[in-house]
Amino acid sequence: MTTGLWELVLKGVWTTVQLLIFSALLATAVSFVVGVARTHRLWIVRFLAGFYTEVFRGTSALVMIFWVFFVLPPAFGWQLVPMWAGTLALGLTYGAYGSEIVRGALNSVDPAQREGGVALSFTPWQRLRLILLPQAVPEMIPSFCNLLVELLKGTSLVSIMGMGDLAFSGNLVRLALQQSAEIYTYVLLIYFVIAFVLTRLMRGLEKRLKRGVGKDPGTESAARELKRAETTGVGTAGGGAA
Protein backbone atom coordinates (compact mmCIF):
# COMPACT_ATOMS: atom_id res chain seq x y z
CA MET A 1 0.00 0.00 0.00
CA THR A 2 1.32 3.41 -0.95
CA THR A 3 1.38 6.57 1.18
CA GLY A 4 -1.41 8.10 -0.88
CA LEU A 5 -3.71 5.21 -0.06
CA TRP A 6 -2.82 5.41 3.62
CA GLU A 7 -3.73 9.09 3.56
CA LEU A 8 -7.11 8.08 2.17
CA VAL A 9 -7.57 5.61 5.01
CA LEU A 10 -6.57 8.23 7.59
CA LYS A 11 -9.10 10.64 6.15
CA GLY A 12 -11.67 7.89 6.51
CA VAL A 13 -10.69 7.36 10.15
CA TRP A 14 -11.10 11.09 10.80
CA THR A 15 -14.58 11.13 9.24
CA THR A 16 -15.59 8.05 11.25
CA VAL A 17 -14.34 9.61 14.49
CA GLN A 18 -16.13 12.90 13.80
CA LEU A 19 -19.36 11.14 12.96
CA LEU A 20 -18.98 8.98 16.06
CA ILE A 21 -18.52 11.99 18.34
CA PHE A 22 -21.42 13.99 16.88
CA SER A 23 -23.87 11.11 16.84
CA ALA A 24 -22.81 10.00 20.33
CA LEU A 25 -23.55 13.50 21.64
CA LEU A 26 -26.94 13.58 19.94
CA ALA A 27 -27.73 10.05 21.11
CA THR A 28 -26.81 10.92 24.71
CA ALA A 29 -29.05 13.99 24.66
CA VAL A 30 -31.93 12.03 23.13
CA SER A 31 -31.56 9.12 25.52
CA PHE A 32 -31.61 11.33 28.62
CA VAL A 33 -34.55 13.42 27.45
CA VAL A 34 -36.61 10.43 26.33
CA GLY A 35 -35.50 8.21 29.20
CA VAL A 36 -36.48 10.79 31.81
CA ALA A 37 -39.73 11.47 29.96
CA ARG A 38 -40.58 7.78 30.29
CA THR A 39 -40.63 8.15 34.07
CA HIS A 40 -42.76 11.32 33.92
CA ARG A 41 -45.93 11.76 35.99
CA LEU A 42 -48.22 12.56 33.04
CA TRP A 43 -49.27 9.53 31.03
CA ILE A 44 -49.28 11.44 27.75
CA VAL A 45 -45.56 12.31 28.13
CA ARG A 46 -44.78 8.69 29.02
CA PHE A 47 -46.82 7.49 26.06
CA LEU A 48 -45.13 9.81 23.55
CA ALA A 49 -41.66 8.90 24.79
CA GLY A 50 -42.54 5.20 24.68
CA PHE A 51 -43.90 5.60 21.16
CA TYR A 52 -40.68 7.29 20.07
CA THR A 53 -38.62 4.47 21.52
CA GLU A 54 -40.71 1.74 19.89
CA VAL A 55 -40.61 3.41 16.48
CA PHE A 56 -36.92 4.20 16.39
CA ARG A 57 -35.86 0.95 17.98
CA GLY A 58 -38.18 -1.01 15.74
CA THR A 59 -36.74 0.19 12.49
CA SER A 60 -33.32 -0.60 11.18
CA ALA A 61 -30.54 2.00 11.41
CA LEU A 62 -29.74 1.56 7.72
CA VAL A 63 -33.37 2.07 6.69
CA MET A 64 -33.38 5.19 8.86
CA ILE A 65 -30.26 6.48 7.09
CA PHE A 66 -31.86 5.89 3.69
CA TRP A 67 -34.94 7.69 4.87
CA VAL A 68 -33.03 10.74 6.08
CA PHE A 69 -30.97 10.90 2.88
CA PHE A 70 -33.73 10.29 0.35
CA VAL A 71 -37.14 11.01 1.86
CA LEU A 72 -36.50 14.10 4.00
CA PRO A 73 -35.16 16.28 1.16
CA PRO A 74 -38.17 16.04 -1.21
CA ALA A 75 -40.73 15.77 1.59
CA PHE A 76 -39.71 18.77 3.66
CA GLY A 77 -37.34 20.62 1.37
CA TRP A 78 -34.35 20.10 3.65
CA GLN A 79 -31.14 19.02 2.07
CA LEU A 80 -28.79 18.08 4.88
CA VAL A 81 -25.02 17.88 4.53
CA PRO A 82 -24.15 14.14 4.58
CA MET A 83 -22.37 14.49 7.93
CA TRP A 84 -25.46 15.96 9.59
CA ALA A 85 -27.80 13.54 7.88
CA GLY A 86 -25.71 10.64 9.19
CA THR A 87 -25.53 12.20 12.65
CA LEU A 88 -29.28 12.71 12.73
CA ALA A 89 -30.14 9.17 11.65
CA LEU A 90 -27.61 7.47 13.95
CA GLY A 91 -28.25 9.77 16.90
CA LEU A 92 -32.01 9.30 16.80
CA THR A 93 -31.79 5.51 16.39
CA TYR A 94 -29.17 4.87 19.05
CA GLY A 95 -30.75 7.48 21.31
CA ALA A 96 -33.85 5.30 21.38
CA TYR A 97 -31.74 2.36 22.60
CA GLY A 98 -30.04 4.65 25.12
CA SER A 99 -33.35 5.86 26.52
CA GLU A 100 -34.07 2.29 27.66
CA ILE A 101 -30.78 2.28 29.55
CA VAL A 102 -31.60 5.61 31.22
CA ARG A 103 -35.08 4.48 32.14
CA GLY A 104 -33.82 1.19 33.56
CA ALA A 105 -31.17 2.91 35.67
CA LEU A 106 -33.59 5.53 36.97
CA ASN A 107 -36.06 2.82 37.94
CA SER A 108 -33.35 0.81 39.71
CA VAL A 109 -32.53 3.62 42.14
CA ASP A 110 -33.86 2.69 45.57
CA PRO A 111 -37.43 4.11 45.87
CA ALA A 112 -36.58 5.34 49.37
CA GLN A 113 -34.21 7.85 47.79
CA ARG A 114 -37.06 9.39 45.82
CA GLU A 115 -39.32 9.38 48.83
CA GLY A 116 -36.57 11.08 50.81
CA GLY A 117 -36.55 13.81 48.19
CA VAL A 118 -40.33 14.17 48.46
CA ALA A 119 -40.10 14.36 52.25
CA LEU A 120 -37.53 17.14 51.96
CA SER A 121 -39.93 18.89 49.56
CA PHE A 122 -37.55 18.94 46.63
CA THR A 123 -39.12 19.91 43.33
CA PRO A 124 -39.26 17.09 40.76
CA TRP A 125 -36.42 18.75 38.86
CA GLN A 126 -34.26 18.99 41.99
CA ARG A 127 -35.01 15.36 42.83
CA LEU A 128 -33.91 14.32 39.39
CA ARG A 129 -30.81 16.48 39.29
CA LEU A 130 -29.57 16.09 42.86
CA ILE A 131 -30.76 12.64 43.93
CA LEU A 132 -31.70 10.32 41.09
CA LEU A 133 -29.22 11.12 38.33
CA PRO A 134 -26.02 11.16 40.44
CA GLN A 135 -26.87 7.62 41.59
CA ALA A 136 -28.25 6.36 38.31
CA VAL A 137 -25.56 7.61 35.93
CA PRO A 138 -22.69 5.39 37.16
CA GLU A 139 -24.97 2.37 36.74
CA MET A 140 -25.63 3.33 33.13
CA ILE A 141 -22.01 3.47 32.07
CA PRO A 142 -21.37 -0.24 31.29
CA SER A 143 -24.49 -0.38 29.11
CA PHE A 144 -23.63 2.91 27.45
CA CYS A 145 -20.16 1.54 26.78
CA ASN A 146 -21.67 -1.38 24.86
CA LEU A 147 -23.98 1.00 23.04
CA LEU A 148 -21.06 3.22 22.08
CA VAL A 149 -19.27 0.27 20.49
CA GLU A 150 -22.51 -0.57 18.66
CA LEU A 151 -22.67 3.04 17.50
CA LEU A 152 -19.11 2.86 16.24
CA LYS A 153 -20.08 -0.20 14.23
CA GLY A 154 -23.18 1.63 13.05
CA THR A 155 -21.17 4.54 11.65
CA SER A 156 -19.88 2.22 8.93
CA LEU A 157 -23.41 2.23 7.46
CA VAL A 158 -23.01 5.75 6.08
CA SER A 159 -20.43 4.39 3.63
CA ILE A 160 -23.37 2.89 1.71
CA MET A 161 -24.58 6.45 1.12
CA GLY A 162 -21.18 7.38 -0.28
CA MET A 163 -19.86 9.23 2.74
CA GLY A 164 -16.08 8.95 2.95
CA ASP A 165 -15.72 7.11 6.24
CA LEU A 166 -13.34 4.29 7.08
CA ALA A 167 -15.39 1.53 5.43
CA PHE A 168 -15.79 3.66 2.32
CA SER A 169 -12.09 4.40 2.01
CA GLY A 170 -11.53 0.66 2.42
CA ASN A 171 -13.72 0.11 -0.64
CA LEU A 172 -11.81 2.77 -2.59
CA VAL A 173 -8.49 1.14 -1.76
CA ARG A 174 -9.88 -2.23 -2.83
CA LEU A 175 -10.82 -0.74 -6.19
CA ALA A 176 -7.40 0.90 -6.54
CA LEU A 177 -5.38 -2.17 -5.64
CA GLN A 178 -7.71 -4.81 -7.09
CA GLN A 179 -7.16 -6.96 -4.05
CA SER A 180 -9.11 -6.97 -0.86
CA ALA A 181 -7.68 -9.20 1.88
CA GLU A 182 -5.02 -6.76 3.06
CA ILE A 183 -7.05 -3.56 3.15
CA TYR A 184 -10.10 -5.09 4.80
CA THR A 185 -7.90 -6.66 7.45
CA TYR A 186 -6.44 -3.22 8.18
CA VAL A 187 -9.89 -1.62 8.26
CA LEU A 188 -11.21 -4.24 10.69
CA LEU A 189 -8.13 -3.80 12.88
CA ILE A 190 -8.57 -0.01 12.96
CA TYR A 191 -12.20 -0.39 14.01
CA PHE A 192 -11.16 -2.85 16.69
CA VAL A 193 -8.54 -0.46 18.06
CA ILE A 194 -11.05 2.40 18.20
CA ALA A 195 -13.54 0.16 20.01
CA PHE A 196 -10.85 -0.94 22.45
CA VAL A 197 -9.88 2.66 23.25
CA LEU A 198 -13.54 3.58 23.77
CA THR A 199 -14.04 0.66 26.16
CA ARG A 200 -11.02 1.71 28.22
CA LEU A 201 -12.16 5.33 28.37
CA MET A 202 -15.64 4.34 29.50
CA ARG A 203 -14.27 2.06 32.19
CA GLY A 204 -12.16 4.92 33.54
CA LEU A 205 -15.20 7.18 33.52
CA GLU A 206 -17.24 4.58 35.38
CA LYS A 207 -14.62 4.30 38.11
CA ARG A 208 -14.50 8.07 38.57
CA LEU A 209 -18.27 8.41 38.72
CA LYS A 210 -18.67 5.55 41.18
CA ARG A 211 -16.09 7.07 43.45
CA GLY A 212 -18.06 10.32 43.22
CA VAL A 213 -21.11 8.74 44.87
CA GLY A 214 -19.09 6.74 47.39
CA LYS A 215 -19.51 3.34 45.76
CA ASP A 216 -16.82 0.76 45.45
CA PRO A 217 -15.51 1.00 41.91
CA GLY A 218 -14.91 -2.73 42.15
CA THR A 219 -12.22 -4.88 40.67
CA GLU A 220 -11.77 -5.41 36.97
CA SER A 221 -13.28 -8.89 37.00
CA ALA A 222 -16.29 -7.80 39.04
CA ALA A 223 -16.93 -5.04 36.53
CA ARG A 224 -16.76 -7.53 33.71
CA GLU A 225 -19.21 -9.86 35.45
CA LEU A 226 -21.59 -6.97 35.85
CA LYS A 227 -21.20 -5.97 32.26
CA ARG A 228 -21.85 -9.48 31.07
CA ALA A 229 -25.09 -9.76 32.99
CA GLU A 230 -26.25 -6.50 31.50
CA THR A 231 -25.22 -7.41 27.98
CA THR A 232 -26.92 -10.73 27.87
CA GLY A 233 -30.02 -10.01 29.90
CA VAL A 234 -29.75 -13.46 31.45
CA GLY A 235 -30.14 -13.59 35.19
CA THR A 236 -31.36 -10.00 35.40
CA ALA A 237 -34.94 -9.31 36.31
CA GLY A 238 -37.15 -7.98 33.54
CA GLY A 239 -34.71 -8.31 30.65
CA GLY A 240 -37.57 -7.38 28.37
CA ALA A 241 -37.60 -7.51 24.60
CA ALA A 242 -35.30 -5.22 22.70
Next chain:
Amino acid sequence: MKWDWGAVSDFMPHFWDGLLVTLQALALGSVISFALGLVWALLMRLPTRWVRWPVGVVTEFVRNTPLLVQLFFLFYVLPEWGLTFSALTTGVVAIGLHYSTYTMQVYRAGIEAVPAGQWEAATALNLPRRRTWTAVILPQAIRRVIPALGNYVISMLKDTPMLMAITVLEMLGQARLYSQQHFQFTEPLTVIGVAFILVSYLASLLLRALERRLVR
Protein backbone atom coordinates in the same frame (compact mmCIF):
# COMPACT_ATOMS: atom_id res chain seq x y z
CA MET B 1 -44.98 16.34 0.65
CA LYS B 2 -46.89 14.25 -1.81
CA TRP B 3 -47.75 10.67 -1.35
CA ASP B 4 -48.58 8.40 -4.27
CA TRP B 5 -50.63 5.30 -3.40
CA GLY B 6 -50.10 4.05 -6.97
CA ALA B 7 -46.39 3.76 -6.29
CA VAL B 8 -47.13 1.80 -3.11
CA SER B 9 -49.27 -0.74 -4.92
CA ASP B 10 -46.70 -0.98 -7.74
CA PHE B 11 -44.00 -1.62 -5.19
CA MET B 12 -45.89 -4.25 -3.18
CA PRO B 13 -44.98 -7.31 -5.33
CA HIS B 14 -41.29 -6.38 -4.97
CA PHE B 15 -41.87 -5.84 -1.28
CA TRP B 16 -43.13 -9.40 -0.76
CA ASP B 17 -40.10 -10.79 -2.64
CA GLY B 18 -37.85 -8.72 -0.44
CA LEU B 19 -39.63 -9.75 2.74
CA LEU B 20 -39.19 -13.40 1.81
CA VAL B 21 -35.44 -12.96 1.30
CA THR B 22 -35.15 -11.01 4.56
CA LEU B 23 -36.95 -13.73 6.50
CA GLN B 24 -34.84 -16.45 4.85
CA ALA B 25 -31.64 -14.64 5.78
CA LEU B 26 -32.98 -14.10 9.29
CA ALA B 27 -33.96 -17.75 9.80
CA LEU B 28 -30.72 -19.20 8.47
CA GLY B 29 -28.61 -16.57 10.23
CA SER B 30 -30.33 -17.36 13.53
CA VAL B 31 -29.73 -21.08 13.15
CA ILE B 32 -26.03 -20.52 12.42
CA SER B 33 -25.61 -18.07 15.27
CA PHE B 34 -27.40 -20.33 17.78
CA ALA B 35 -25.30 -23.36 16.84
CA LEU B 36 -21.98 -21.56 16.52
CA GLY B 37 -22.54 -19.54 19.68
CA LEU B 38 -23.04 -22.74 21.65
CA VAL B 39 -19.83 -24.13 20.18
CA TRP B 40 -17.89 -21.00 21.20
CA ALA B 41 -19.42 -21.07 24.69
CA LEU B 42 -18.47 -24.72 25.19
CA LEU B 43 -14.95 -24.19 23.82
CA MET B 44 -14.51 -21.34 26.30
CA ARG B 45 -15.11 -23.83 29.12
CA LEU B 46 -12.34 -26.19 28.12
CA PRO B 47 -9.59 -26.44 30.72
CA THR B 48 -6.75 -25.63 28.32
CA ARG B 49 -5.96 -22.00 27.64
CA TRP B 50 -4.58 -22.90 24.22
CA VAL B 51 -8.18 -23.18 23.03
CA ARG B 52 -9.81 -20.57 25.25
CA TRP B 53 -7.39 -17.81 24.42
CA PRO B 54 -7.64 -17.91 20.60
CA VAL B 55 -11.43 -18.37 20.73
CA GLY B 56 -11.73 -15.43 23.11
CA VAL B 57 -9.59 -13.15 20.95
CA VAL B 58 -11.33 -14.06 17.70
CA THR B 59 -14.84 -13.66 19.07
CA GLU B 60 -13.95 -10.39 20.78
CA PHE B 61 -12.56 -9.14 17.48
CA VAL B 62 -15.62 -10.16 15.50
CA ARG B 63 -17.94 -8.61 18.08
CA ASN B 64 -16.19 -5.25 18.11
CA THR B 65 -15.89 -4.70 14.37
CA PRO B 66 -18.70 -3.65 12.01
CA LEU B 67 -20.78 -6.33 10.36
CA LEU B 68 -20.74 -4.29 7.17
CA VAL B 69 -16.96 -4.52 6.80
CA GLN B 70 -17.11 -8.23 7.67
CA LEU B 71 -19.63 -8.66 4.87
CA PHE B 72 -17.28 -6.89 2.45
CA PHE B 73 -14.43 -9.03 3.68
CA LEU B 74 -16.24 -12.30 3.09
CA PHE B 75 -17.78 -11.12 -0.18
CA TYR B 76 -14.55 -9.88 -1.78
CA VAL B 77 -11.82 -11.91 -0.10
CA LEU B 78 -13.24 -15.44 -0.21
CA PRO B 79 -13.42 -15.46 -4.05
CA GLU B 80 -9.75 -14.42 -4.08
CA TRP B 81 -9.04 -17.54 -2.06
CA GLY B 82 -11.01 -19.61 -4.56
CA LEU B 83 -14.22 -19.99 -2.55
CA THR B 84 -17.25 -18.67 -4.37
CA PHE B 85 -20.66 -18.53 -2.74
CA SER B 86 -23.82 -16.71 -3.69
CA ALA B 87 -24.30 -13.27 -2.15
CA LEU B 88 -27.13 -14.52 0.06
CA THR B 89 -25.03 -17.41 1.40
CA THR B 90 -22.15 -15.06 2.17
CA GLY B 91 -24.52 -12.69 3.92
CA VAL B 92 -26.14 -15.43 5.98
CA VAL B 93 -22.75 -16.78 7.04
CA ALA B 94 -21.53 -13.30 7.99
CA ILE B 95 -24.64 -12.50 10.03
CA GLY B 96 -24.55 -15.91 11.71
CA LEU B 97 -20.87 -15.56 12.55
CA HIS B 98 -21.25 -12.00 13.82
CA TYR B 99 -24.19 -12.81 16.07
CA SER B 100 -22.67 -16.06 17.29
CA THR B 101 -20.22 -13.90 19.23
CA TYR B 102 -23.19 -12.35 21.02
CA THR B 103 -25.14 -15.57 21.58
CA MET B 104 -21.96 -17.08 22.96
CA GLN B 105 -22.11 -14.66 25.89
CA VAL B 106 -25.77 -15.47 26.36
CA TYR B 107 -25.07 -19.20 26.55
CA ARG B 108 -22.18 -18.60 28.91
CA ALA B 109 -24.37 -16.59 31.26
CA GLY B 110 -27.05 -19.28 31.02
CA ILE B 111 -24.62 -22.08 31.81
CA GLU B 112 -23.19 -20.15 34.74
CA ALA B 113 -26.70 -19.55 36.05
CA VAL B 114 -27.30 -23.30 36.48
CA PRO B 115 -27.04 -23.87 40.25
CA ALA B 116 -23.89 -25.60 41.49
CA GLY B 117 -26.07 -28.28 43.12
CA GLN B 118 -26.99 -29.58 39.67
CA TRP B 119 -23.33 -30.19 38.88
CA GLU B 120 -22.80 -31.86 42.23
CA ALA B 121 -25.87 -34.05 41.75
CA ALA B 122 -24.56 -35.15 38.36
CA THR B 123 -21.25 -36.04 39.96
CA ALA B 124 -23.00 -37.87 42.79
CA LEU B 125 -25.03 -39.91 40.30
CA ASN B 126 -21.78 -40.74 38.52
CA LEU B 127 -23.14 -39.47 35.20
CA PRO B 128 -20.60 -39.43 32.40
CA ARG B 129 -19.43 -35.99 31.28
CA ARG B 130 -21.38 -36.09 28.05
CA ARG B 131 -24.60 -36.99 29.75
CA THR B 132 -24.11 -34.32 32.41
CA TRP B 133 -24.07 -31.74 29.65
CA THR B 134 -26.81 -33.09 27.42
CA ALA B 135 -29.26 -34.26 30.10
CA VAL B 136 -28.66 -31.93 33.05
CA ILE B 137 -26.87 -28.66 32.28
CA LEU B 138 -27.83 -27.66 28.75
CA PRO B 139 -31.60 -28.29 29.03
CA GLN B 140 -31.71 -25.96 32.03
CA ALA B 141 -29.31 -23.42 30.59
CA ILE B 142 -31.04 -23.16 27.22
CA ARG B 143 -34.46 -22.76 28.77
CA ARG B 144 -33.12 -19.77 30.63
CA VAL B 145 -31.49 -18.11 27.64
CA ILE B 146 -34.30 -18.35 25.07
CA PRO B 147 -35.67 -14.83 25.75
CA ALA B 148 -32.20 -13.32 25.45
CA LEU B 149 -31.57 -15.25 22.23
CA GLY B 150 -34.88 -13.94 20.92
CA ASN B 151 -33.70 -10.38 21.49
CA TYR B 152 -30.73 -11.08 19.29
CA VAL B 153 -32.99 -12.46 16.57
CA ILE B 154 -34.77 -9.10 16.59
CA SER B 155 -31.43 -7.26 16.39
CA MET B 156 -30.46 -9.54 13.55
CA LEU B 157 -33.64 -8.64 11.69
CA LYS B 158 -32.60 -5.01 11.89
CA ASP B 159 -29.15 -5.80 10.51
CA THR B 160 -30.38 -7.76 7.48
CA PRO B 161 -30.68 -4.56 5.35
CA MET B 162 -26.88 -4.48 5.30
CA LEU B 163 -26.98 -7.45 2.94
CA MET B 164 -28.07 -4.93 0.33
CA ALA B 165 -24.46 -3.71 0.24
CA ILE B 166 -23.37 -7.07 -1.17
CA THR B 167 -26.12 -7.08 -3.83
CA VAL B 168 -28.68 -9.25 -2.01
CA LEU B 169 -32.18 -8.09 -2.94
CA GLU B 170 -33.83 -8.14 0.46
CA MET B 171 -36.40 -5.52 1.51
CA LEU B 172 -34.12 -2.50 1.39
CA GLY B 173 -32.42 -3.74 -1.77
CA GLN B 174 -35.79 -4.06 -3.49
CA ALA B 175 -36.81 -0.61 -2.29
CA ARG B 176 -33.63 0.94 -3.61
CA LEU B 177 -33.93 -0.83 -6.94
CA TYR B 178 -37.53 0.29 -7.32
CA SER B 179 -36.71 3.90 -6.34
CA GLN B 180 -33.86 4.12 -8.80
CA GLN B 181 -35.99 2.78 -11.63
CA HIS B 182 -39.01 4.98 -10.95
CA PHE B 183 -37.46 7.99 -9.18
CA GLN B 184 -39.86 7.59 -6.29
CA PHE B 185 -37.99 7.31 -3.03
CA THR B 186 -40.58 8.28 -0.46
CA GLU B 187 -43.11 5.48 -0.86
CA PRO B 188 -40.93 2.34 -1.03
CA LEU B 189 -38.62 3.51 1.77
CA THR B 190 -41.52 4.40 4.02
CA VAL B 191 -43.25 1.09 3.30
CA ILE B 192 -40.23 -0.94 4.34
CA GLY B 193 -39.60 1.32 7.34
CA VAL B 194 -43.12 0.61 8.58
CA ALA B 195 -42.68 -3.07 7.74
CA PHE B 196 -39.57 -3.28 9.92
CA ILE B 197 -41.36 -1.63 12.82
CA LEU B 198 -44.34 -3.98 12.45
CA VAL B 199 -42.28 -7.16 12.14
CA SER B 200 -40.02 -6.34 15.06
CA TYR B 201 -42.98 -5.27 17.19
CA LEU B 202 -44.83 -8.51 16.44
CA ALA B 203 -41.67 -10.48 17.15
CA SER B 204 -41.23 -8.77 20.50
CA LEU B 205 -44.85 -9.52 21.45
CA LEU B 206 -44.29 -13.15 20.50
CA LEU B 207 -41.13 -13.20 22.54
CA ARG B 208 -42.83 -11.75 25.59
CA ALA B 209 -45.48 -14.47 25.38
CA LEU B 210 -42.75 -17.11 25.08
CA GLU B 211 -40.91 -15.58 28.03
CA ARG B 212 -44.03 -15.81 30.21
CA ARG B 213 -44.42 -19.47 29.32
CA LEU B 214 -40.80 -20.35 29.95
CA VAL B 215 -39.99 -18.37 33.07
CA ARG B 216 -42.01 -19.82 35.89
